[in-house]
Amino acid sequence: MKKLLLILTGLCLSAMVNNAFAKDVPFAIAIHGGAGTIEKNRFTPEKEKAYRAKLKEAVEAGYTVLDQGGNSLDAVTTAIKILENSPFFNAGKGAVYTYNETHEMDASIMYGKNRQAGAVAGVKHIENPINLARLVMEESVHVMLSGEGAEEFAKTQGVELVDNKIFDTEHRYKSLQRAKFKMEKAKQQNKDYQAAHNALEVEYKVGTVGAVALDKNGNISSGTSTGGMTSKRFGRIGDSPVIGAGTFADNRSCAVSATGHGEYFIRYNVAADICARVQYQGKSIEQAGKEVIHDVLMPVGGTGGVIIIDTKGNISLPFNTKGMYRASKSSNQATYVGIFKDD
Ligand code: ASP
Numbered sequence: 238m239k240k241l242l243l244i245l246t247g248l249c250l251s252a253m254v255n256n257a258f259a260k261d262v263p264f265a266i267a268i269h270g271g272a273g274t275i276e277k278n279r280f281t282p283e284k285e286k287a288y289r290a291k292l293k294e295a296v297e298a299g300y301t302v303l304d305q306g307g308n309s310l311d312a313v314t315t316a317i318k319i320l321e322n323s324p325f326f327n328a329g330k331g332a333v334y335t336y337n338e339t340h341e342m343d344a345s346i347m348y349g350k351n352r353q354a355g356a357v358a359g360v361k362h363i364e365n366p367i368n369l370a371r372l373v374m375e376e377s378v379h380v381m382l383s384g385e386g387a388e389e390f391a392k393t394q395g396v397e398l399v400d401n402k403i404f405d406t407e408h409r410y411k412s413l414q415r416a417k418f419k420m421e422k423a424k425q426q427n428k429d430y431q432a433a434h435n436a437l438e439v440e441y442k443v444g445t446v447g448a449v450a451l452d453k454n455g456n457i458s459s460g461t462s463t464g465g466m467t468s469k470r471f472g473r474i475g476d477s478p479v480i481g482a483g484t485f486a487d488n489r490s491c492a493v494s495a496t497g498h499g500e501y502f503i504r505y506n507v508a509a510d511i512c513a514r515v516q517y518q519g520k521s522i523e524q525a526g527k528e529v530i531h532d533v534l535m536p537v538g539g540t541g542g543v544i545i546i547d548t549k550g551n552i553s554l555p556f557n558t559k560g561m562y563r564a565s566k567s568s569n570q571a572t573y574v575g576i577f578k579d580d
Contacts, residue, residue, distance in 0.1 A: 263550030265451045265567030266299040268292065268316050270326045271444030272496045272542040275560025277577055285576065288325055288562065292574050295319040296564035299448060300572075309450040309458035309492075310348055310371065317344075317367040317460050320446035324406045326562070327444035329365060332404045332464025334413040335471045336420075340404040342464050343478040344370040345381075349457035349486035349548075356381040356478035362388055362398040367462045369396060370478070381478060404464070416468040445477055447484070447494025449546040451567075457546055459484050459492035459508075466499065475499025481509035488548055490516035491525075496561065497534075497541010505533055511545060522547050526555040 270292060280288075299316030303309070321329025332340040344366035345356035355374025358381060363369050372394045373382050382390050388398060445463035452458075461484045463477040476483035476499035483499065485508035486492035493508035502508075507529055514525035522545040530542060535557045542556025544563065552565045554575070564574045574580075 262453050262455075263451065263568050264303040264453050265546060265550040265552060265565065265570070266296060266303060266312050266316065266448060267450075267544040267546055267552045267554060267565035268296050268299065268320065268446070268448045268563065269494065269496055269542065269544045269554070270320055270446050270562030272540070272556045272558040272561035273444055274558065275562065275576060280576075288576060289574050291320070291323050291325055292562055292564040292576075293572055295448075296566050296572060296574070299450060300566040303450060303452050304568075306453055308454065309452040309456050310346065310460075312450040312452065313346065313448040313458045313460040314367055314371055316448040316450075317446055317462050318365050321365050321367060321462055324408075326446045327409075327464045328446040328462040329464075330404055331406050331409065333409050333444070333467040333469075335465075335473075336413075336417070336468045337471045338413065339401050339471070340464055341469075341471065341473075342366045342404075342462070343475055344460070344462035345478040345480060345484040346370045346374055346460040347458065347480055347484050347486040347492070348374070349459075349488040349492050352487055354380050354480045354484075356480060356484075357387040358383040358474045358478040359472065360384065360387050360391075361401045363391055363396065364399050364403065367460055369394075370460070370462075372396070380480065383474070409464075409467070412467050420468060445483075445496040447477075447496060447544060449486070449492040449494050449544050449552075451492075451546050451548060451550050455488070455548050457486050457488055457492040457548055459486040459494045459546075461494045461496075463496075476502035476507070479503055481506050483508060485509045485512050487512055487516070491522050491545050491547045493526075493543050493545050495541060495543045497556075497558070498539055501534055501537065501539030502541065505529070505537075505539060507534070507539075507543065511543065515547070521553075522551055523553040523555075526553045530555040530557050
């Protein structure tokens with residue numbers, strides 16, 4: 238009897254210790270649904286409510302994965318899939334149109350524990366590009382696959398190819414027509430495709446989804462998925478699938494997912510630069526993110542934002558546009574959802 242009591246006390250004590258320990262282990266997630274000309278006066282109350290609800294749904298789904306002990310890669314893919322499946326955001330269903338009126342999508346994912354990464358670029362028939370990026374990471378010997386090759390690989394993994402039309406939405410089509418009209422006008426002033434595209438305002442150039450997460454084992458991950466830029470030239474690949482530009486994760490520094498004018502994010506190696514400042518200069522993610530988004534990108538005209546997480550569960554969400562769809566939740570912070578600058 239005494240022995241049994243001792244065993245029971247021991248078990249209780251160890252459960253208590255485990256519980257206390259579990260409480261102290263931070264875990265967290267942040268997501269974005271794109272940055273850009275996002276101003277309050279462009280929203281009806283219903284529209285704003287619907288966007289906020291979708292962001293909340295995605296961040297909380299990712300958080301639940303972490304809360305149940307799941308790893309950060311699963312949390313990131315879970316949240317991104319919800320955003321890809323929503324027509325509100327420029328990724329998966331709701332992806333913008335190329336100049337040729339099709340959808341070409343890019344996505345990537347990275348694991349901070351071992352710097353494994355996977356990416357797909359220019360895929361047209363993959364319902365959830367983030368899943369394929371993850372398969373590239375886990376089931377292929379490569380980091381990035383593009384176009385037809387990526388889709389052939391998808392077939393070998395049992396991923397069904399879908400009609401490009403499933404990504405169609407009326408609002409993106411209208412946006413393409415407006416962009417084309419503006420580009421035609423610019424061409425009449427003797428501007429070539431490049432100059433005409435450059436003349437488009439920021440609202441045609443940004444909007445993407447992404448997530449960063451820290452799990453209970455202390456591993457961080459990041460992922461990004463996008464339809465790219467409205468009216469982009471077919472074959473154009475942005476920063477989102479480029480490891481170091483649109484996505485980066487390393488347990489020694491931070492995990493970042495970006496949204497913005499991809500050409501700048503590639504040239505300024507944005508995600509990796511933020512993490513390098515954290516790792517080599519000992520800066521906080523807040524400081525490093527602020528420097529790159531405001532002091533590096535802003536002066537050269539690079540618009541957009543990033544979401545950043547570190548292994549302590551700190552989160553930072555800087556952007557230099559009018560707004561950024563964003564949300565976060567951590568073991569010590571309730572759900573936060575923001576759209577506008579002053580949210
Ligand atoms: N960065 C994406 C791209 O250039 C677009 C975006 O984030 O809005 O493809």
